[in-house]
Amino acid sequence: MDARTFRLGFFFAAGAIGLAFVLSPAPQSAPLLARPLVWQLCAGAAVLLLLAAWFADLRAITAGLAAAILCAAASLLLLRDPAVAGSARGGFWAIVIACWLSAALCVVHLGATHQLRRNRQRALDLLIPLLFGATVIYLWEVAVRGFGVPPVLLPSPSAAAARFAASLPILATDFVQTFIRGVLIGYVIGCGAGLLVAILAHRFEFLGRGLLPLGNFFSALPLVGIAPIMVMWFGFDWPSKAAVVVLITFFPMLVNALAGLSAAGHIERDLMRSYAASYGQSLTKLHLPAALPFIFNALKINATLALIGAIVAEFFGTPTQGIGFRISTEAGRMAIDMVWAEIALAALAGMAFYGLVTLAERATTFWHPSYRT
């Protein structure tokens, strides 16, 4: 983005704040100037925005972000007034637009910059998505509370967060029931079995040629459909969820590990043969290390599949705890903020799980070309 559009954008944002001073934030409520802290925040934001428009370079990003934060604070303060919440008008939305515009300008400008130093580049790669996400959450919060969306439809993020903090004990039991018992046990068994069968199939070629098409076929099937049968066989408690997870994670691991085990090149295999290596030796020293990237690929795919499988299995019957159970009952009782708290829990657990697998991958496959660059 060139400096002129950048500058123009900040002028627009400053203009929006000017509008906020003129228009009233809500029908039959005090104008902006009658609210001491709010108008000071807005005025500060306007000054910063003009400053940013003046600089229109990297320094403008700091000023613009500070202005966005001030605008966000001003709009959230306004929302605490019951006259504004639910019936916000032009003055209020002008502040929101100013906040969104300056944040968006800063993110776009940040995204277009090249950083030569590596540490800074990494920080930037983290900062941009975080800013992006923060903006989205802010807009969600402001839109829900400003328009007065009924909480049954969509709760504000702050309500869901408050609910999350207030019901930590329930969330902890749900987490243990679904994740520690159902997902982790099933994941370990399923991935382990998939890897073992893949090694067998690699050892005996006939088995491999029969299993590979079958594995491909099964991994494309809607295997979560097996959940009601597993509930019938293993009862309502966690074993049925673990069984579903085992089935779901088995086939991706089988297919990927089989592809990985045959990934070692001819030269390496011939070298092992010329060393007179036994099968066990060439397996542990050549084939398994060469298969690691593929195995980790399957582990990552399975990390998300496993959580989905366990939650879906809980829709078919559970003891009175578990993420899936809580989601379906609370949705039935229209307690949507609790549902969102559970979803946040599941998302956090899923991301942490995925992150751990990725860290393990970095630690064990550091030699792979994709990490050496």
Next chain:
Amino acid sequence: MTSNSLALPAPRSRALLKHPIIARYAPIATMVAALVAIWYIAAVAMNWSLVRDGFEREETTYATTDVLLGTMEAERPLLPAPHQVLEAFYDGVFGYPPLAPRSLVYHALVTLSATLLGFFLGALFGVVLALLIVHSRVLKRGLLPWIICSQMVPVLALAPIFIVVLGALGLHGLLPKSIISAYLCFFPVAIGMVKGFTSPEPLQLELMRTWSATPRQVLWKLRWPASVPYLFTSLKVAVSISLVGAIVAELPTGAEAGIGARLLSGSYYGQTIQLWAALVAAAVLASALIGVIGLIERAVARRMGAR
């Protein structure tokens, strides 16, 4: 010189297994046969006590063979034998007029329509997202991490909420289900197409630049054709995920029709054979959808000059 040309010749296998057809299908046939055999044994083992208890309750005398036969045709077995499942499947497909509520064809069609709509929406969204990401550095750095995060959320957990929210907005039936399948299936398409759009080599991109091609020309003449193999690979993944999404979306909605509803009612009323038949229907549907995309892929590849 590749590593293959340096390799020692592989040891020859026996003559009978060398025939191409046998070499290709014998292992698969063996595995399928083994699977069916294991299934039958498991059916006998799991239904044994069920059937024996039935005989003892009626206080009739019975021989071991009676129990053995009984496990093959129990009405509500723990694990139905393969022929029972196939019978129920055949009966469900051909035994009723296609639009009767007991016909599997009807339920499959309901699920299929949600799947296809969701697949279409999701694939379109995925391609558009990939286009945006490829053409904008900001979106690539700001949006891509969130797209990946969005898949860490167990999306199916969102299904009941979507249904509640959309139901409150006056949307029922097909659309909520398709939105869930679209949410599930846009991801592989987006990731695959980002890979596909960036697959042209720097040399080819530089050639386009020496011809002073506009970004649009680069897209249509280089990036788009180069991404076609990636498109079909990710579409195959997406269509099966989309089917899973449609089936699972039918679970919490309490839908009356569809394969998911069939699974749910089967599990509530203990109709195991119906449950398995619905699973077989889902499997057939999934393979048919993937097969159709494979056919389209081959036709497109042939038109694009591939052999």
